[in-house]
Amino acid sequence: MQTESRIWSVDLDTQWNGAGLPKIVIEKEISSGGERRARTALSRAELPAQGWFDLDEPVVLLTHREPKPWGAEVWFTGIEKRGICRVENGMRQSLSLPAYLALQAMEGSTIATPPLLKILDPFADRSRGSLYIEVHEKKWETYIVTGIDSSLYPDGKGELLFGFSKNKLAEFGGDQQKFKSALLAEVRRYEVYRRALDGECGEQSPAAIAEAAAQAESSWQRVQSYFNMLKVGLGDVVQVPPFTPHSLQAGVCVVEFQTPVYERLILAFNQKVLTQGHWDSEKAVESASFGTPDVSLPEPQTGWQQIVSFPEFDVERCRLDSSAAVSVQPSKSNGHRVLFVISGNVEVHFAGGVRSMKVMQGQAVLLPATAVLNGISLGNAGTAAAGCLLV
Numbered sequence: 001m002q003t004e005s006r007i008w009s010v011d012l013d014t015q016w017n018g019a020g021l022p023k024i025v026i027e028k029e030i031s032s033g034g035e036r037r038a039r040t041a042l043s044r045a046e047l048p049a050q051g052w053f054d055l056d057e058p059v060v061l062l063t064h065r066e067p068k069p070w071g072a073e074v075w076f077t078g079i080e081k082r083g084i085c086r087v088e089n090g091m092r093q094s095l096s097l098p099a100y101l102a103l104q105a106m107e108g109s110t111i112a113t114p115p116l117l118k119i120l121d122p123f124a125d126r127s128r129g130s131l132y133i134e135v136h137e138k139k140w141e142t143y144i145v146t147g148i149d150s151s152l153y154p155d156g157k158g159e160l161l162f163g164f165s166k167n168k169l170a171e172f173g174g175d176q177q178k179f180k181s182a183l184l185a186e187v188r189r190y191e192v193y194r195r196a197l198d199g200e201c202g203e204q205s206p207a208a209i210a211e212a213a214a215q216a217e218s219s220w221q222r223v224q225s226y227f228n229m230l231k232v233g234l235g236d237v238v239q240v241p242p243f244t245p246h247s248l249q250a251g252v253c254v255v256e257f258q259t260p261v262y263e264r265l266i267l268a269f270n271q272k273v274l275t276q277g278h279w280d281s282e283k284a285v286e287s288a289s290f291g292t293p294d295v296s297l298p299e300p301q302t303g304w305q306q307i308v309s310f311p312e313f314d315v316e317r318c319r320l321d322s323s324a325a326v327s328v329q330p331s332k333s334n335g336h337r338v339l340f341v342i343s344g345n346v347e348v349h350f351a352g353g354v355r356s357m358k359v360m361q362g363q364a365v366l367l368p369a370t371a372v373l374n375g376i377s378l379g380n381a382g383t384a385a386a387g388c389l390l391v
Helices: 044-049 097-104 166-171 176-197 206-224 281-287 369-374
Strands: 003-011 023-031 036-041 059-062 064-068 071-075 086-088 094-096 116-122 133-135 141-148 158-164 227-232 237-240 246-248 252-258 265-268 305-309 314-320 325-328 337-343 346-350 355-359 364-367 376-380 386-390
Touching (some): 023 044, 023 097, 036 044, 036 097, 086 097, 116 141, 133 281, 141 158, 141 227, 158 166, 158 237, 158 252, 166 176, 176 265, 176 281, 237 305, 314 325, 314 376, 355 364, 364 369, 369 376
Antiparallel strands (some): 003 023, 059 364, 064 071, 086 094, 133 246, 133 265, 141 237, 141 252, 158 227, 158 246, 305 314, 314 386, 325 376, 337 364, 346 355
């Protein structure tokens, strides 16, 4: 069997600007039968010592845990200066995700980047477990609820601050500009108390700090009154389009898919913001939309069910009973696909069904575009029903 071999260099930082990634050398072989494998090193001289990666084999996405003041983010496809996710193949070989994606690309072509996938895991503490109230101008997000703390929500219904309150708007006679002006004024008042509590206003007496804490609590409640508090249950799916103010609340764990772009406007936060020295309140309030998308969806079903259709990607979910099997179709962009197992265990069959790998609950795998085209199917690897997401 004849093999075509190519060696070239790639500067990864030109693709992911600011992530601090190196230049790498890639060697790729493609057999006359279509099998593809590749390896990478920092220099041509180091290539012979490196292991080969089968490019038509799904790979497990290894996680990076990023601590947050409200809890933690668990990244599966993150590529930035704060953390670089990795992949692992069936031979337990590990490689950085950007290097692996570069191996998948052709020489001189654009490197395909999968949508961002992460878990948001807030503290079960109302005083410090809620995320920023924020607005995105470009980014689309999807939340799939996977955990609700029973001590905070005995009825099993968690909360997501989502969009503006229609009842509050009615208090202003439906005048959106008056509503936004009043909200911004309240946010400004709260920010004064917040910065005092965060020690940004010089040394203060215990009595002054106690007074600021009391004023901050009541002011924060008034800020929240301008927003809709959406009730969510396990398995619920919420689309968050650009310009929708939102804040996941304490004790509600979600899987999040989003477009691979980092941008946000922080409208307000009931803790000290550590990633930037200011809020973006005025711009966030000004750009925020009054529209609230519909969040109702049918019950999960056997077979693929589209739950989100964004301009950049779709998200599908599937319920796999003990004997069920489904095939994975190419994405609308014919790019790589990401599979996340919500519950149970799933068997991924690839290479025409000849090979397989097991994916456990809470794991994610990247399905290379060529592997999908060659044929991938999913089966239940256990006795209980399994649930998975595909983007």
